[in-house]
Amino acid sequence: MKILKNIRWVAVSFVAFTAMTSTNAHAQASATGTASANAVIAKPITIAPTANLNFGTIVPNSAGALTVTVDTASTTPPTLGGVTDGAWVAGPISSAAFDITGRPNASYAITLPASATITGGVSGATMTVDAFTDSFGGTNAVPANGTLSAANPGINSFTVGATLTVPAGQADDTYTGNFNVIVTYN
Amino acid sequence: MNIRKSIWDWRPTIAAVTMVLVMLPLPALSQSDSTTAQITAMIVHPVGLNDTADMSFGWLARPASPGIAVIAPAGRRVLSSNLTLIKQDSATSAKIVISGAPNQALGLLVGDIARFGRPGKKIEVLGFTHNAGPFPALDLNGRTTIELGATLHLAADINNGRYKGVFDVIVSNN
Numbered sequence: 001m002k003i004l005k006n007i008r009w010v011a012v013s014f015v016a017f018t019a020m021t022s023t024n025a026h027a028q029a030s031a032t033g034t035a036s037a038n039a040v041i042a043k044p045i046t047i048a049p050t051a052n053l054n055f056g057t058i059v060p061n062s063a064g065a066l067t068v069t070v071d072t073a074s075t076t077p078p079t080l081g082g083v084t085d086g087a088w089v090a091g092p093i094s095s096a097a098f099d100i101t102g103r104p105n106a107s108y109a110i111t112l113p114a115s116a117t118i119t120g121g122v123s124g125a126t127m128t129v130d131a132f133t134d135s136f137g138g139t140n141a142v143p144a145n146g147t148l149s150a151a152n153p154g155i156n157s158f159t160v161g162a163t164l165t166v167p168a169g170q171a172d173d174t175y176t177g178n179f180n181v182i183v184t185y186n
Numbered sequence: 187m188n189i190r191k192s193i194w195d196w197r198p199t200i201a202a203v204t205m206v207l208v209m210l211p212l213p214a215l216s217q218s219d220s221t222t223a224q225i226t227a228m229i230v231h232p233v234g235l236n237d238t239a240d241m242s243f244g245w246l247a248r249p250a251s252p253g254i255a256v257i258a259p260a261g262r263r264v265l266s267s268n269l270t271l272i273k274q275d276s277a278t279s280a281k282i283v284i285s286g287a288p289n290q291a292l293g294l295l296v297g298d299i300a301r302f303g304r305p306g307k308k309i310e311v312l313g314f315t316h317n318a319g320p321f322p323a324l325d326l327n328g329r330t331t332i333e334l335g336a337t338l339h340l341a342a343d344i345n346n347g348r349y350k351g352v353f354d355v356i357v358s359n360n
Contacts, residue, residue: 053223053225090291182218
């Protein structure tokens with residue numbers, strides 16, 4: 001009796017598992033039901049940078065921090081804050097730019113960093129870049145969505161601006177760093 | 187033995203639970219991609235300005251009628267016909283050295299006129315010129331030297347003496 005019970009259980013389990021996992025319809029002479037299996041094969045979303053974020057050349061204040069904001073349109077000159085005797089003195093400036101590809105008409109979310117650090121190549125001094133914004137109006141706190149075009153593959157692009165804080169007496173140097181941007185299908 | 191039997195008997199239940207779990211839809215895993223972009227900024231010290239040579243018109247005789255002496259930025263002096271030199275000294279133009287960021291564009295502002303001397307007996311220097319061109323800028327090393335000339339106007343009744351004064355040059359980051 002126990003053996004029979006075990007055999008029946010194995011049989012039930014096998015049939016049920018097969019019905020749930022099969023993705024191919026097998027033609028059978030005595031089919032008693034149909035099951036469908038669906039799968040969406042989507043193009044992966046990809047992002048590639050096409051321009052870097054450049055704040056240009058800046059003279060720091062002798063006292064008090066100075067901020068330089070490059071907007072998503074690379075407006076020149078950039079917006080300055082806290083200026084006393086410092087200045088933004090030369091360009092070119094540019095917002096960062098990115099190309100996106102993926103599934104046609106797909107919506108995607110953009111994740112920007114809260115901040116990034118740039119470091120002087122000679123001095124090793126650092127500065128902070130924050131307040132990242134994208135050309136869809138998104139920020140780190142309030143991400144924005146983009147939509148890929150109807151073409152196949154769908155394409156889209158956006159730009160990113162940010163604010164550089166230059167402390168008083170910041171060391172003369174060329175400062176570089178990186179920031180990360182993530183795009184995710186919605 | 188009893189325990190083993192008990193687990194054995196629970197197998198259908200475990201299988202059923204497993205199947206239910208398998209049948210439950212999994213949450214959609216959103217595919218994503220990321221990349222990095224570079225950030226660049228250059229910090230430079232404020233533009234510096236140092237005068238390395240003063241402008242000198244030399245030793246001039248008091249004229250019988252108003253006269254002028256012109257110093258070109260390169261230092262060449264030209265006198266009006268009624269002016270003569272008392273002493274064959276060298277005239278010099280003013281020279282300033284500006285430092286700052288490589289290739290930095292500059293704003294250059296020179297005073298319109300400088301007057302010095304005693305009240306009522308002043309001489310005037312005006313018409314300042316320089317050789318920085320219409321778009322002054324620093325070189326690849328962040329330096330440039332600018333020479334300045336001007337025109338001295340002497341009245342006929344000017345007193346003898348040594349006249350000395352200053353004029354302003356303003357250089358700004360553009």
